Every structure is written in structure tokens, then in C-alpha cells.
Amino acid sequence: MKMRYSAWTVFKQGLGGQRGWKPAWRSPDPKPDYEVVVIGGGGHGLATAYYLARTYGIRRVAVLEKGWIGGGNSGRNTTAIRSNYYYRASARMYEHSLKLYERLSKELNYNVMFSQRGMISLAHSPHDVELAHRQAGAMRLNGVDADFLTPAEIARRVPILDMSPEARFPVFGGLLQKRAGTARHDAVVWGYARAADALGVDIIQNCEVTGFRRGADGAVTGVETSRGPIATTRIGVAVAGHSSRLAEMAGFRLPITSYALQAFVSEPLKPVLDTVILSPATGVYMSQSDKGGLVIGGGLDLYPSYAQRGNMPVIRNVLGAVAAQYPALGRVRLLRQWAGIVDVVPDSSPIIGASPVPGLFLDCGWGTGGFKAIPVGGTMLAHQLATLTPHELAEPFSLERFTTGALIDEAAGSGIAH
Amino acid sequence: MLQISCPWCGPRDEIEFRCGGQSHIIRPGPPEEIDDATWGRYLSEKTNPRGDHLERWLHAAGCRRWFNVARDTATHRIRAVYHMIEAAPAIDDEGSAR
Numbered sequence: 001m002k003m004r005y006s007a008w009t010v011f012k013q014g015l016g017g018q019r020g021w022k023p024a025w026r027s028p029d030p031k032p033d034y035e036v037v038v039i040g041g042g043g044h045g046l047a048t049a050y051y052l053a054r055t056y057g058i059r060r061v062a063v064l065e066k067g068w069i070g071g072g073n074s075g076r077n078t079t080a081i082r083s084n085y086y087y088r089a090s091a092r093m094y095e096h097s098l099k100l101y102e103r104l105s106k107e108l109n110y111n112v113m114f115s116q117r118g119m120i121s122l123a124h125s126p127h128d129v130e131l132a133h134r135q136a137g138a139m140r141l142n143g144v145d146a147d148f149l150t151p152a153e154i155a156r157r158v159p160i161l162d163m164s165p166e167a168r169f170p171v172f173g174g175l176l177q178k179r180a181g182t183a184r185h186d187a188v189v190w191g192y193a194r195a196a197d198a199l200g201v202d203i204i205q206n207c208e209v210t211g212f213r214r215g216a217d218g219a220v221t222g223v224e225t226s227r228g229p230i231a232t233t234r235i236g237v238a239v240a241g242h243s244s245r246l247a248e249m250a251g252f253r254l255p256i257t258s259y260a261l262q263a264f265v266s267e268p269l270k271p272v273l274d275t276v277i278l279s280p281a282t283g284v285y286m287s288q289s290d291k292g293g294l295v296i297g298g299g300l301d302l303y304p305s306y307a308q309r310g311n312m313p314v315i316r317n318v319l320g321a322v323a324a325q326y327p328a329l330g331r332v333r334l335l336r337q338w339a340g341i342v343d344v345v346p347d348s349s350p351i352i353g354a355s356p357v358p359g360l361f362l363d364c365g366w367g368t369g370g371f372k373a374i375p376v377g378g379t380m381l382a383h384q385l386a387t388l389t390p391h392e393l394a395e396p397f398s399l400e401r402f403t404t405g406a407l408i409d410e411a412a413g414s415g416i417a418h
Numbered sequence: 419m420l421q422i423s424c425p426w427c428g429p430r431d432e433i434e435f436r437c438g439g440q441s442h443i444i445r446p447g448p449p450e451e452i453d454d455a456t457w458g459r460y461l462s463e464k465t466n467p468r469g470d471h472l473e474r475w476l477h478a479a480g481c482r483r484w485f486n487v488a489r490d491t492a493t494h495r496i497r498a499v500y501h502m503i504e505a506a507p508a509i510d511d512e513g514s515a516r
Contacts, residue, residue: 242468244464244466244467245467245468248467253459253463253464253465253466254463254464254466255462255463255464256464256466257439257464257466258466258468258491302432302433302435302436302437303432303437303473303489304437304439304466304471304473304491305491305492305494306468306491306492307491307492307493307494311419311420311432311494312419313419313431313432313433346461346462402458402459402461402462402463403454403455403457403458404454404458405458
């Protein structure tokens with residue numbers, strides 16, 4: 001029976017010397033067959049399993065993870081959550097995700113520490129200002145909150161930013177999404193894992209998928225794994241960065257290139273930044289974690305890579321931009337640097353829904369922004385797996401768009417050319 | 419940091435270069451016989467392997483010429499550098515960069 005977390009439980013466990021806590025999820029051995037198998041035990045995979053069980057009542061579900069849950073991109077991102085997109089299809093989808101995040105802690109009975117501290121995208125020229133107003137207009141038309149900030153308002157809100165006219169990146173204004181923010185990335189994974197497990201989902205770690213079993217009609221009949229074969233007729237793939245490799249195993253190609261995306265965290269500082277701030281000119285964005293570390297991200301590495309470490313020129317570009325824009329941080333030391341491998345698609349929008357292989361469904365191509373989409377990615381893939389039809393929000397994001405040409409070019413929406 | 423041997427300029431740091439993605443892509447044709455699915459695949463589908471990858475590079479901050487690189491995407495090791503018109507080297511080719 002699942003333990004319910006509350007202030008009272010914390011108090012009671014404190015009295016008992018913290019010895020009464022139970023594991024938050026089981027570690028079962030794989031069963032010979034499942035109704036649905038989800039490949040990838042990150043945020044998207046676990047959210048998919050959770051919504052399969054909760055919304056559609058499908059409880060014979062396995063989540064297969066080659067390492068440990070949340071050890072891939074879910075544990076390597078910069079935790080930003082936002083829905084400041086331009087096109088209607090994107091705005092609807094990411095706004096749905098943001099709304100799910102707003103009530104996620106309550107729904108999962110797990111504190112994901114979602115903090116709506118806002119996100120400011122800086123405008124560094126009069127042209128940027130015009131584009132920011134255009135973006136704000138598009139966002140408002142799509143029902144997403146958007147505000148334009150004057151330089152004076154930005155100076156008040158972000159005192160460490162170099163606002164002087166001689167600055168290397170002068171500031172002419174900024175676009176604010178107040179409801180954007182950050183969440184604790186591990187907590188999102190663990191919250192979904194615990195909630196899915198409580199509904200009967202088997203979370204199987206250290207279980208790498210090595211191949212697909214196919215029937216005479218080409219449809220999937222199961223997966224080969226490092227822990228033996230598992231029979232199933234419905235498979236969801238949620239393996240950010242490695243989607244091409246799974247597709248190759250199944251015999252098709254995706255419009256995806258894998259790149260390393262690096263991030264950094266500084267030593268803990270006293271509070272200096274109460275928002276997420278992005279500079280589209282440099283691709284650098286930053287927030288301060290609840291522990292005090294500055295969490296810093298930048299653009300992609302320069303060439304395709306599966307090496308989860310990143311290269312030096314990008315580190316220099318990112319940290320050089322931070323030092324130029326925030327002179328007070330010039331001597332701050334970094335604690336850690338890491339890289340995740342991301343699925344980059346030509347139009348910078350995800351691929352959700354059917355694959356060329358019957359029974360095999362995709363949740364991939366989130367590029368550099370998969371974390372904010374965890375709740376909606378899980379919702380859409382679960383709907384597809386349960387009903388075998390695309391979720392209403394997912395329809396524009398099918399793989400067919402690369403044949404029909406109906407691309408959703410959101411490179412501008414992210415502010416980063418990815 | 420990679421050091422890449424441009425066939426014309428010699429070894430330079432990676433920041434002088436741009437990677438142009440997969441090489442040896444053949445444009446399907448003639449155009450009037452190409453269906454949308456084939457054209458879509460030509461425009462967007464990539465090999466994207468974990469391991470040996472044949473790709474085009476541009477010496478953007480140097481001679482501004484294109485050439486091919488055989489590179490491992492997991493280790494970043496460069497196995498060969500060769501001209502655009504040359505055939506791809508065999509996958510076990512240990513040829514050093516020229």
C-alpha cells in the first residue's frame with residue numbers, strides 16, 4: 001500500500017527516527033508479457049505509464065530503462081518550464097503541459113517544487129523589441145500570458161544584469177512569461193514513478209532493449225531485452241537522444257540528428273536572481289536553484305554527438321556571455337558541467353504518434369526542451385497507446401508532416417537555434 | 419576540442435569549421451517521377467548513427483571549402499578526411515587525416 005506523504009507523515013516519521021519510510025516504488029522482475037511496453041524510464045516514459053494506468057485503466061504496463069530512471073536527459077536538463085511559443089499548435093500543447101505542471105504536486109502527492117518565478121527573454125536591439133511585441137501578441141492570441149518589460153523594469157527585476165548603454169549586449173526590453181518557472185527535475189521523475197507504481201505499473205531498471213520482435217504482418221509482437229524477451233503488441237518509445245537508434249532497430253529512419261547540449265551549475269550563492277532569464281543573442285539562459293546554484297544553459301554543441309560530455313568551445317562561449325552580461329558573476333566558480341544528448345528535428349518541433357511500424361509509437365524530437373513537455377508528452381503518448389488514435393493536441397506533430405510539408409517551425413519560439 | 423585537418427589548410431581548431439551533417443546524400447530523380455514520400459525522406463531523414471558517421475564539413479573561417487570527414491559520434495575520433503568527390507573510405511579504414 002502506498003504511503004501518503006503529508007506534513008503529518010513527516011512529523012510522525014521524525015518522531016520515529018525516520019526509520020518508517022517505505023521505498024517509493026518496487027523493483028519487479030519483468031513478466032513474460034504486458035499489454036503495453038514503454039521504452040525509456042525518463043520523465044516522458046514514466047508519465048506515459050502513469051496516464052495509461054490512471055486515465056485509461058491499462059495497468060499491465062512495463063517501463064523499461066537501460067540505466068536508472070531519470071538518469072538520462074531528465075537528470076541533465078536545466079529545469080525550465082514555459083509555454084512562450086509562437087504557433088497555435090505549439091502554444092496549445094506547451095500550455096497544456098504548463099497547466100498540468102501547475103497541479104502536478106497535488107495530483108502525484110509528491111512535491112515537484114514547481115516555482116513560477118517567470119521567464120524573461122531579453123531584447124538586445126530595436127528589432128528584437130519589435131519581435132518581442134509580435135511574440136507577445138501571438139502568445140496572447142493563443143491564451144498564454146505575456147508581458148513586455150521596459151529596460152527600467154528589467155533593471156529593477158534583475159539587478160545583476162549589465163544594463164549600461166555600453167554593454168556588449170545592450171538591453172532594450174524583454175518579454176516576460178510570468179507563469180513560466182522551474183521545477184525539481186528528479187522530483188518530477190520520482191513523483192511519476194511512485195504514482196505509476198502505485199497503479200500497478202512495473203518499472204524495470206537496468207533493462208536495455210536490444211531488438212524488436214515482429215509478426216508476419218510486420219507489426220510488433222514484443223521486445224528483446226538484456227533481461228530476456230517480453231511479449232507485447234503496443235510499444236511506446238520515449239528515449240530522448242537515442243530515438244534514431246531505436247528506429248534503426250525497428251528498420252526505419254527519423255528526421256532526427258543527435259547533438260550534445262551542455263549545462264552548468266555554479267557554487268551556491270545567496271539569492272541574486274529570482275527569475276529565469278534568456279538572452280537570445282547568445283543563446284544563454286540562467287536561473288538560480290533553491291539551493292543557491294546558478295543553473296546555466298547555452299546552445300548546442302557544433303556537430304552530431306552521442307558523447308554525454310560536451311566540448312570546450314561551447315563552454316567558453318556560454319561562460320564568456322555570462323561574464324559579459326553579469327559582470328558580478330565573473331569570479332563565481334562552477335561546481336559541475338554536464339551534457340545530454342538531444343533529438344534535433346529540422347523544424348524544432350516534436351514527433352508524436354504512429355511510426356512506420358504497426359504497434360510502435362513515438363514520443364521524440366523534443367530537441368533541447370523536453371523537460372517542460374513531460375506531462376503533455378506522457379498524456380499524448382498514453383492516449384495514442386490506449387486508443388490507437390492520435391491525441392487531439394498531437395495531430396499536427398505526426399511523422400507525416402515531413403512528407404506533407406506541414407512543418408511547425410518553432411526555432412524562433414525557443415529563442416535558441418536548435 | 420577537435421583538431422581537424424582541412425585538406426587545403428592543414429590542422430586547425432574545430433571552431434574554424436561548421437559541420438554540414440550527413441554526406442554522400444544522393445538527390446532522387448528525375449523530379450517528375452518522385453513521389454512525396456521519397457522527396458520527404460530525401461529532405462529530412464538522417465542516418466544519425468552512434469559510431470562511424472560520414473559527414474560534410476566547411477572550413478568556414480579559413481578557405482571556405484567543403485570536404486568530407488569520417489568521424490565516430492560516440493568518441494569524436496576522426497578516422498579520415500577526404501575530398502567531396504572521393505568515395506567513402508571503408509569503415510575499418512585507419513587512414514590518417516591528410
